[in-house]
Each structure stands twice: as C-alpha cells, then as structure tokens.
Amino acid sequence: MSTTPARRWIDRWNAYWFPATPIRHLAICRIVAVGAQLIWFFPDLEEHRNLLRKNPEFIEPQLIIRAISAIVPRDLFFTPDAFTLLYWVTAIAGISALVGFYTRTSLLVFALGTWIFVSHLFSYGDRHHTEAVFAIFLMLLVIAPSGESLSVDALIRRRRGAADPVSSRTAQSEMAVWPLKVAHVLLAMTYFSAGMSKMLFSGLRWMNGYTLQGHTLGDALERGHPVGIWLAQQHTLAVALSVFTILLELFFFLSLFLPRLAPLFFLGALGFQVGLYVTAGYDFFQHMVLLTLLLFFLYPAWWQTWLARRHLTGTPRLRGEEAAAQPR
Amino acid sequence: MLKPKTLISVVIVLVIGLHAVPVLYRKERGTFWPFMQWSMYKNSRQAGPIEVRQRRMLAITSKGAIDTVTPRLVGLSITVLQASYLKPIGSGDLSPVPELIQRLNRHRDDPVVELRLESEIYTVTDTGIARRDEPVVTYRADSPDSR
Numbered sequence: 001m002s003t004t005p006a007r008r009w010i011d012r013w014n015a016y017w018f019p020a021t022p023i024r025h026l027a028i029c030r031i032v033a034v035g036a037q038l039i040w041f042f043p044d045l046e047e048h049r050n051l052l053r054k055n056p057e058f059i060e061p062q063l064i065i066r067a068i069s070a071i072v073p074r075d076l077f078f079t080p081d082a083f084t085l086l087y088w089v090t091a092i093a094g095i096s097a098l099v100g101f102y103t104r105t106s107l108l109v110f111a112l113g114t115w116i117f118v119s120h121l122f123s124y125g126d127r128h129h130t131e132a133v134f135a136i137f138l139m140l141l142v143i144a145p146s147g148e149s150l151s152v153d154a155l156i157r158r159r160r161g162a163a164d165p166v167s168s169r170t171a172q173s174e175m176a177v178w179p180l181k182v183a184h185v186l187l188a189m190t191y192f193s194a195g196m197s198k199m200l201f202s203g204l205r206w207m208n209g210y211t212l213q214g215h216t217l218g219d220a221l222e223r224g225h226p227v228g229i230w231l232a233q234q235h236t237l238a239v240a241l242s243v244f245t246i247l248l249e250l251f252f253f254l255s256l257f258l259p260r261l262a263p264l265f266f267l268g269a270l271g272f273q274v275g276l277y278v279t280a281g282y283d284f285f286q287h288m289v290l291l292t293l294l295l296f297f298l299y300p301a302w303w304q305t306w307l308a309r310r311h312l313t314g315t316p317r318l319r320g321e322e323a324a325a326q327p328r
Numbered sequence: 329m330l331k332p333k334t335l336i337s338v339v340i341v342l343v344i345g346l347h348a349v350p351v352l353y354r355k356e357r358g359t360f361w362p363f364m365q366w367s368m369y370k371n372s373r374q375a376g377p378i379e380v381r382q383r384r385m386l387a388i389t390s391k392g393a394i395d396t397v398t399p400r401l402v403g404l405s406i407t408v409l410q411a412s413y414l415k416p417i418g419s420g421d422l423s424p425v426p427e428l429i430q431r432l433n434r435h436r437d438d439p440v441v442e443l444r445l446e447s448e449i450y451t452v453t454d455t456g457i458a459r460r461d462e463p464v465v466t467y468r469a470d471s472p473d474s475r
Contacts, residue, residue: 011335011464014333014424015341016339017336018333018336028412041367047400050400050403051403053403053435054403054434055403055429056433059404059405059408060358060359061359062346062359063356063359063360063361064361066359115362118362119361120360122361124408124409125404125405125407126405126406127358127361127364128408129364129366129368131362132361132362132363132364132370132407133362134357135362136343136362139453140343140376141375142340142344143335143336153469158340164380170408174333175332175333175336178336178340179440182340182343185344186344189347189366190366191366192370193365193366193367194366194367194368195353197366197367197368197370198367198370198372199371201367201370201371202370203370203372205372205374206370206372208372208373210372210373210374210375210376210378211371211372211373212371213373213452213467214373214378214380215369217378217450217452218380218382221382221450222381222382229457230384232378232452232457233452233456233457276447294337
C-alpha cells in the first residue's frame, strides 16, 4: 500500500506532536505550573493599583490592553477597584485550576487574568522576557486534557462511575504532551534568538570576557549579588562563561532533534538560568520551572529507567536481607 | 467540524508563527506581548577597564523627609524612569526636573522641594573593586539650577 507525500508529512507531524503519553504527567505539569504562578509569580496588586492611580494614560499599551480598551471604557476597567476584583477572580480561578475543579474553565480564567496583569504591567514603557513563554504554556494547558487526572473533576467522574480508578492512573492520551513540546520549541526559539542577536550585533567580541564582566558588575551591584561582584573580577572565568552562554543559546535547538540528549540540554539550560540569577539577579524563574517540567516529563525515559533499575536491583537485596533475618 | 488534532495543530502553528510578528513588524516590536523578540544583552564592551556608574536620586520634602526616587514612588517603570529622568539629569540636562517634581507631588500632602542626585563609579582593579564618589548634585523645586 502506498502513501502520498502529504500523508507521510501529516503522519510525521502527528508522531512528533501527538504521541501517547500518561495523562498523569500532564496533570503534574498543571499542578506545578499553576501552583508556581499562584504562589511564586502572582501579580503584585499594589503595584498595579499604584500604576493606575499615578498614570492617566498608558505609555506603550500592549495589544491585549488595546483590545480591552477598544471594548470597555478605560474608566470602567482600568481602575484600582476593577483590578482588585480581577485580582481576586484570577486567584480563585487559580486555586480551582490547581485542584482541578471545572479545570478547563478555571484554567482559562486564570490564564486570561495572568495575561491581562502582565500586559498591563508592560503597558508603561517597560517589558521583560521572563513571563512570556510561561504565560503561553498556561494558556495551552486550557486546551490540553490537564484535568483528566489528579483533579476534583476526575474524582467526581470516578464517583459517578464514568472512569475506572486503575486505568486513570495509567491512562495515556495523544493530547497530553503537546503543550510541553510547544514550550520546548518556544524555549529553543528564544535562546536561539538571544544568541543570534548577540552574534549579529556584537560578533565574537561579545565573548571577550569584558562584556560579561561589565553586565554582571552593574547588575550585581544594583541588586546586591556578591557572587556576581566576585565574578566581575574573574576575567578568564568570564570568557569561559561567555562562550558557554553563546554555545547554549545558539545550539539549544539541537535538543529538538536529539531526544535522548535533550535532558542534558535541559540541565545545562537550568544551570545557566540559576547561574544568571545567582550572579546578576536575572530572575527567569518561569524558565526554570518550565525547564524542570521538560526535564522530567518531556522525555521521562531517563528517570523511569533509573527507577526501574533501582527497583530491580533493590528487590533481590531486600529478599536477601529478609532471608538473612530469618532464624536458622 | 475540525478534529481535535487539526485544531491543536492550528494552535501550535499560530503560537509559533506569531513570534514572527514583532521581528518582522517594527511597530509591534514592544507591544505584542507575550510574542516578543529576544535580543537581550546584545551589546558588547571593548577590552579595557571595567567601570560602572550607580545612580540614585533622593527626594526631599518640605518637612525634611527623604525618599529614594524609585519606579514605585514615581509610578513609572524602571526603563522610563531611567531614560526620561535619571540619565538626562545625570548628564546635566535639567529640563526634565520640573516634570519629575510635578509627578512626585501629584498625590502628596508633603511636597517634594528638592532632588538630590548621588552617584559613584565602581572600577575593577587588580586588588578588588574601587569606588569613587562623584559630586552630589542638588536641584531645588523653585530653581532648576544645579548647586
């Protein structure tokens, strides 16, 4: 039987984005991502109220803010009171999404609220990169079956007899891993874009060590990071770390094509992000959470194999110990 | 009706493709969040002494209270505060001073009457980091001349 080239491409596409994976892994991703956003990255309400009180106009409104302004009058929505209400609605939706109660709806409200808060913060002439990919990932969880396991929704379904408790523990879905895959592609794009812009703008001079020393000293002094102040005085180390930065940013995308090595790329990137924070206070915590999720759940074979080996080697020893403990 | 895989495939293409907008369409470069271009820390530095300048601006009120001028105090982002006020004032351009004082006094009972710009330069040397204080520059609300 012959297949058309178009069919082959579609099959390849489906094989990449939609392999069957455990829905429990996606549920853990939901819990970790929503929990991190709720506890760690949740908007500072007072900061938003302060901006609204002190600025009658936006300086550079983000697309989402412009879209809302086109529908709702500014003096109705962009007020401290309206934002206080939005804050609590988002928080309640977040808690509901965390426990998986009306998961899809609560995730949608939570992600939308998060998008509005971040867009609002970045409508006053400033913007940062830390939140973007993570916010997209939160929105993708709305479409994926994130509440099929480890959720109140799943519990209710089981109570009603609509789901088998044993199969829900081991159940797999073809729709359970694509949000992680999108996050992986986006991270690869962002790293590549960051690396390429350094190369196109500054060329090899970016790796002369002086560049990293200068960036680190300024930011470490301002944010009070003693490790960065120390690093700014180590020229050779700064050269080595500059080369590592460029190599990681330019070649992280290879992890898309080398699934067996991908966990090593994730570990490298995680170390890179932690290093950036410790030395200069670049707080890409959202990237760290995403990289950790990718490390454990995109290609979980490494730790599953390790666990299986441990189980296999542990059992006989345990039996041996039991036998030794038996009275002769 | 679209099958779930087709629908999700459209979402995937859209999410990845929208990242091209801020790269190709200059007007939306900074206002298309969460779809952004990622040219961070692209500037390089020539070989030579590592020097950085740290600046802070203090606001003194009519009752003598002293506040550090922070983004939160002014109600602006750090980027705008730096670009519109701290950098020009630090380089001797006093034209933004009245506007900054006006902004600071917008919701205050005890008005700011004086701004003080303090700065120091840190240099990496063979024996550690050397600090050099620069002269403090003061601006009165009633007169934008520096003292």
